[in-house]
Amino acid sequence: MKAADLTKAALIADAREKNVAIRDRLAAGERLTMSLGDGAAVHSIVLMPAYVARIRADLIAAFDARIGENDQALADLGITP
Template sequence: MKATDLEKARLIAGARAQNITMRSRLAAGETLTLCIGDGSDAANIVLMPRYLAEIRSDLIAAFDLRICENDAALGSLGVDVDG
């Protein structure tokens, strides 16, 4: 493996770890909020529970897809992914 591939693999592995963390937090039921704006100008939008559950499910599926893409990219570099 080339040195450039090592750096690429490190970055992909870091992104994979972040994606797994976010998916796990969502799956564990951590509070999910929709917020517009920054600081004191921020406003939270209250979502209906059913709609919030749908968003959570879609986000978990999106993170699953990202993790699969990370695994494929690492595999193409010759890195075995465990778990």
């Protein structure tokens, strides 16, 4: 394996670790918030529970897909996650 491949693998593995952590937090039911603005001008948007559940499910599915892409990229480099 080339040094460049090691650097690439480390970046992919780091991204995978972050994706797993966020997915796991979502799956564990951590509170989701939606806000608009910045600093003192932040406004929270209140969403209905059913809508939040759909958003959570979509986010979990998206992170699962990203993790799958990370796994494939690592496998392409000969690394088993």
